[in-house]
Amino acid sequence: MELWYTEKQTENYGITAKITETIHTEQSEFQKVDLINTEQWGKMLVLDGMVMTTDKDEFVYHEMITHIAMNTHPNPKRVLVVGGGDGGAIREILKYPSVETAVLAEIDGRVIEVSKQYLPEIAGKLDDPRVDVQVVDGIQYIADNKNSFDVIMVDSTEPVGPAVGLFAHGFYVGISEALKEDGMMVAQTESPFFNADLIKRVFKDISSIFPVTRYYTGHIPTYPSGMWSWTIGSKKYDPLEVNEADLIEPEGTKYYHKAMHKTVFTVPKFVQELLK
């Protein structure tokens, strides 16, 4: 018997992967949490039927949400990840010697536990002494911690269900207030092929709050369309103004390297049009 997991990324299109086993399945307080093993991508974390991360291509997402901002800020000491319960962004953040505290504000403690148990290569750094794991509503946590962070990452699920508020204008205002006076944020902002309206709106919202707004893309095979994006809002530092010689080459990356720090912002013409 062959079992195939199929994710409809839209009503009319999807990906399908042969699975060897279902390792874990539960309904948490917030969402369906599934952990399956696939032939192509290794273990795969699926939330509410959407691929969150896989053994084989997780490196792209976690490196790309982390290193552009972390390597642009000259001295990131306090960093916050909203969402990101799998711990992958935290793992990358800890590669910067300046980091004193990395807070993970994840609403669903079960995602953290399942990741720690079954995805140790991704979640393995959540026990690092510099990490402060908070099982809280990220929106509330932001409101309660003004002027506290150098870098904030919005490592959310898709803009449906528990994550809807993490794509709202008011949330970005809250992030701005939770950042120090020279702080910067980065949010995952979906696919230019499938989420053009969302990207347009979020870029406009972040531009209305932060003096520096930048948008970049990367290749993630198991995410819708394979083309993914992130948007930076920064009070002071501009990733396009860094001196490449001053950048850190973070250890053990497979996607990011210093030479792409600026080139990832050169996006295709149809994507440029979204940002006008």
Next chain:
Amino acid sequence: MELWYTEKQTENYGITAKITETIHTEQSEFQKVDLINTEQWGKMLVLDGMVMTTDKDEFVYHEMITHIAMNTHPNPKRVLVVGGGDGGAIREILKYPSVETAVLAEIDGRVIEVSKQYLPEIAGKLDDPRVDVQVVDGIQYIADNKNSFDVIMVDSTEPVGPAVGLFAHGFYVGISEALKEDGMMVAQTESPFFNADLIKRVFKDISSIFPVTRYYTGHIPTYPSGMWSWTIGSKKYDPLEVNEADLIEPEGTKYYHKAMHKTVFTVPKFVQELLK
């Protein structure tokens, strides 16, 4: 009743798209030729069960196989496309005023006819007076036309069936002989996520023949992994040495623009490793 077309891109992974109708299906002398209509991507040309091109994302492939080479060569007059029966590369080539002759050497005349009939926005320029359509074996055509072309594009199907010979060392030697003394070639070279061994070998083969060898990538959602690549072999001109101010901004592109002419060569670290 819902009908879904599923392409297994590997033994264990694939894409699936809801279709509204099968417009055309036949077994040509060389391969199965299907033309279906999908909700997500519009009309889709499928050869031997593999997506070749779709209405909605064809622009990426056709622009990217064309404009880097054409905009690097200072005066491309005679251009050859091997394969590419859908006519998309020809459409892009004709945007350069220097072009006097664009030869299409496609082994399967049925692909040309089906594309002209059902994909007019892609194949519509095949009737241009500058275009010379040859229904021939590309390998033989190359052998019969020494020292003839400024730019040669290898717009092949996957490296199985009729296209195997288009990924061979001897074929690139033939291309070198069919190019003028300052000519250059570009070949589609599959996905770094799924075809690492092929990319490694082809890069090495082309490097052994041409003094300038360059590799670049782009985002094509309906191709395996969504991350696609092309390899350039050039006798003289280097895409990384062009003066951006001298480049042409080709009309009506949706992906390529002058500012990405060099940045597309900055590839992720795991891809750099393949080219060492």
